[in-house]
Amino acid sequence: MKIQQYHRATSLEDAYNVLMANPKNHILGGALWLKQLDREIETAIDLQDLKLDEISQSETHFRIGSMTTLYRLESAEALNEWCDQLVRSAMQHIMGVSFRHSATLGGSIMGRYAFSDLIGVFLVLEAELEFHKTGKMSLEAFLHERKMPNDILVAIYIPKQKGKSFFKKVSNTRLDFAILNFAFFKTDDQLRIAIGSRPSIAMLAKETMAFINASGWNDDTKPQALELFMNEVSFGNNQRGSAEYRKQLAKVYFMRGVEEVMKGDC
Amino acid sequence: MIVKLTLNHQEKRFDVDASETLLETLRNHDVMSVKKGCDASSCGTCTVLVDGKPMLSCSLLTVRLQNKHIITVDGIHDEVEKISTYFGLEGADQCGFCNPGMALSIYALKQMLSNPSSEDIKTFLVGNLCRCSGYQAQFKAIKRYLGDPL
Numbered sequence: 001m002k003i004q005q006y007h008r009a010t011s012l013e014d015a016y017n018v019l020m021a022n023p024k025n026h027i028l029g030g031a032l033w034l035k036q037l038d039r040e041i042e043t044a045i046d047l048q049d050l051k052l053d054e055i056s057q058s059e060t061h062f063r064i065g066s067m068t069t070l071y072r073l074e075s076a077e078a079l080n081e082w083c084d085q086l087v088r089s090a091m092q093h094i095m096g097v098s099f100r101h102s103a104t105l106g107g108s109i110m111g112r113y114a115f116s117d118l119i120g121v122f123l124v125l126e127a128e129l130e131f132h133k134t135g136k137m138s139l140e141a142f143l144h145e146r147k148m149p150n151d152i153l154v155a156i157y158i159p160k161q162k163g164k165s166f167f168k169k170v171s172n173t174r175l176d177f178a179i180l181n182f183a184f185f186k187t188d189d190q191l192r193i194a195i196g197s198r199p200s201i202a203m204l205a206k207e208t209m210a211f212i213n214a215s216g217w218n219d220d221t222k223p224q225a226l227e228l229f230m231n232e233v234s235f236g237n238n239q240r241g242s243a244e245y246r247k248q249l250a251k252v253y254f255m256r257g258v259e260e261v262m263k264g265d266c
Numbered sequence: 267m268i269v270k271l272t273l274n275h276q277e278k279r280f281d282v283d284a285s286e287t288l289l290e291t292l293r294n295h296d297v298m299s300v301k302k303g304c305d306a307s308s309c310g311t312c313t314v315l316v317d318g319k320p321m322l323s324c325s326l327l328t329v330r331l332q333n334k335h336i337i338t339v340d341g342i343h344d345e346v347e348k349i350s351t352y353f354g355l356e357g358a359d360q361c362g363f364c365n366p367g368m369a370l371s372i373y374a375l376k377q378m379l380s381n382p383s384s385e386d387i388k389t390f391l392v393g394n395l396c397r398c399s400g401y402q403a404q405f406k407a408i409k410r411y412l413g414d415p416l
Contacts (some may be wrong), residue, residue, distance in 0.1 A: 003283075003327070034325075036306065071319075096310055096371075096391070098393050099307055099393055101319045175395075
């Protein structure tokens with residue numbers, strides 16, 4: 001990785017203009033994986049002066065600035081209280097504290113990392129992304145976009161929904177990337193399930209969610225729900241695990257996760 | 267590119283390349299207590315404090331640190347002495363390569379968490395790897411250090 005020039009943006013518009021000036025210009029998040037990339041950056045654009053590291057809330061939403069660090073997210077009491085500690089549970093499994101003091105939410109999302117423990121969590125929390133020019137779009141729609149928006153992620157919105165959560169990262173060591181990760185979130189009337197690091201990027205298990213939300217979770221529906229889940233989710237091989245191994249893990253943690261969030265009231 | 271920052275309570279000016287990391291800047295200027303381990307954000311040996319927060323200097327671009335306050339073990343000498351003493355008493359030292367990064371994370375832990383549980387300590391320090399010890403002696407030493415007033 002080689003950076004030719006550095007630009008400390010004075011406003012979003014300033015950052016956007018520099019970003020548009022050259023396809024080799026790049027917005028900096030936490031920049032923790034940047035060194036691993038074999039690429040040349042003409043101008044690295046730093047957003048640190050734009051106050052994008054704040055978490056605020058309205059009656060209906062939390063608004064999280066894109067430069068908010070992962071450590072700040074796991075320490076955000078109100079946010080974690082609303083989501084039954086789901087965000088904190090996932091963050092605490094991402095590398096060490098020193099890493100999480102630099103890594104940013106925006107960097108994690110814009111990187112669309114397949115191994116991300118965070119993307120599945122924000123999928124089940126129905127996150128919406130706010131871009132400087134493009135405006136708002138759901139995280140799910142963003143993940144399906146073939147071409148990355150040539151824009152600046154400003155903030156992430158999380159609707160305030162009380163619910164029960166379950167998160168599981170399966171990995172060889174605490175510092176390693178996940179072999180699989182799971183996020184479950186159950187509100188009064190909706191169950192949402194995401195699975196990531198398959199090793200492809202996290203996805204919502206929509207058919208399974210629709211089936212359980214319509215038919216309930218009981219001894220009659222459990223086998224059908226599991227079958228739907230295993231048919232709907234694709235698994236692959238990488239150095240951390242085979243598709244077959246992932247399938248075996250997925251069966252166990254799917255059942256465990258749904259059982260956990262279905263217990264008692266939200 | 268000139269970067270002004272405070273290093274261990276002293277103002278410094280560094281002329282750096284835009285790609286240069288803080289680890290490279292410090293070691294290029296003979297601050298050798300900051301160790302280069304994995305150089306890939308994973309092992310914690312290069313930990314420094316930036317405005318009081320533990321961060322990985324191998325992944326911080328120096329140009330982003332204008333007006334920041336950087337602390338290495340040289341800047342918290344008395345606390346490092348205490349940590350080293352407990353490490354010695356518990357037999358937690360072998361090669362010592364991880365100690366500077368570990369000491370800074372332990373110091374940050376003491377500053378940031380009050381009455382941490384054993385699990386809190388393990389979670390906080392999971393990013394600091396030691397390839398010699400089995401962590402048990404270090405863990406005992408850390409608990410003794412945390413019992414000392416700052």
